[in-house]
Amino acid sequence: MKVTVVGAGAVGATCADNIARREICDELVLLDIKEGVAEGKAMDLMQTAQLEGFDTRITGSTNDYSKTAGSTVAVITSGIPRKPGMTREELIGINAGIVKTVTENLLKHSPEVIIVVISNPMDTMTYLALKSSGIPKNRIIGMGGILDSARFRFYLSQALHCSPNDLQATVVGGHGDTTMIPLTRLATYCGTPVSQHLDEARLKKVAADTMVGGATLTGLLGTSAWYAPGSAGATLVEAIIRDEKKLMPCCVYHEGEYGLSDICIGVPVIIGRNGWEKIVDFQLDETEKAALVKSADAVNSMNSVLSTLSI
Secondary structure, three states: OEEEEEOOOHHHHHHHHHHHHOOOOOEEEEEEOOOOHHHHHHHHHHOOHHHHOOOOEEEEEEOOHHHHOOOOEEEEOOOOOOOOOOOOHHHHHHHHHHHHHHHHHHHHHOOOOEEEEOOOOHHHHHHHHHHHHOOOHHHEEEOHHHHHHHHHHHHHHHHHOOOHHHEEOOEEEOOOOOOEEEOHHHOEEOOEEHHHOOOHHHHHHHHHHHHOHHHHHHHHHOOOOOHHHHHHHHHHHHHHHOOOOEEEEEEEEEEOHHHOEEEEEEEEEEEEOOEEEEEOOOOOOHHHHHHHHHHHHHHHHHHHHHHHOOO
C-alpha cells in the first residue's frame, strides 16, 4: 500500500511520522512545493526507522506528483496555517486554489485514490475537493471531527481526572470555533453517562473549551497545532488502509442524512477500505438537531464564498 501526504509542514510531517511509526503502509510519499523541504523531512524521518523499528519506505518530492502515482490514500494538509486572530473563514480565499490544484494533480496519477482533507477551513475545503473533482462522495473525507472529538475527550478527562481512553465522546457539525457540537448528552465514562459525574455547569464549560480548543492552541503557539491534527489524520488513514470499519466523526457529503443536503459536515460514519461507507444516525434530540442545522447554515455561508473566487 502507498500513501501520499501533500504538505510537509508541521501537520503533514507529523501525520507522516505517525503513519510510518504505525507501519500503516509500505511506501509513504511526502510532497511539498518548497524546494528541498519534503526531501529533507523524508530523510530525517527515515533516519528514525532503525530507532523506532519501522520498515515503511519514505521518500520526499518537491512538487513532482508523478512520485505519488498509485497511492491508495492521499492526505491534503496544504495551505497556510491559521494565525492568531484569523478565522477559518478568512483562509478560504488563500487555501481554496491550493486544495483544488492539489486534488487535480493527485487524481491525474492516482485516479482511484481516497482523499483525506485536513486543510482549513476544512468543511469548505472538503466540499471544494468533492465538487471540483467529481469523484464518488465516499472517497473524499474531512478529518476534523476526529480531532475535535479527541480534544473533547481531553477536556472531559481533565474535568473527571481520568484517562481519555476511558471516555467515549463525539463532536459533530462544522470544524470551527462556533460550528462544532460536542455531544455532552451522549458522552460516557466507562459506559456511564458523564452527566452522572459532572454537573451541568461543568459540562457546559467542557463543551465551550472544546469549541475553542484550536483557537486556544493558536493563541499559545502563534500558529495552528500539529501533534493532534497529524495524529488524527494518521488514525483516519489507518482505518481506511486496514479496513477497520471504525465509527468515526468525519466531514462527509450529505444527501438528506440528518436532514441536510449538498454539504460536507461532520457526523458519525463507518470508515473502511472504500473510504466512508455509511452515515450513522445518532438519534439527536431536538436541541442537538437545531444546533446541527445552525452549524450547517454557517458552513453553507462559508461555502458560498467559493462562487466568488476565480478558481
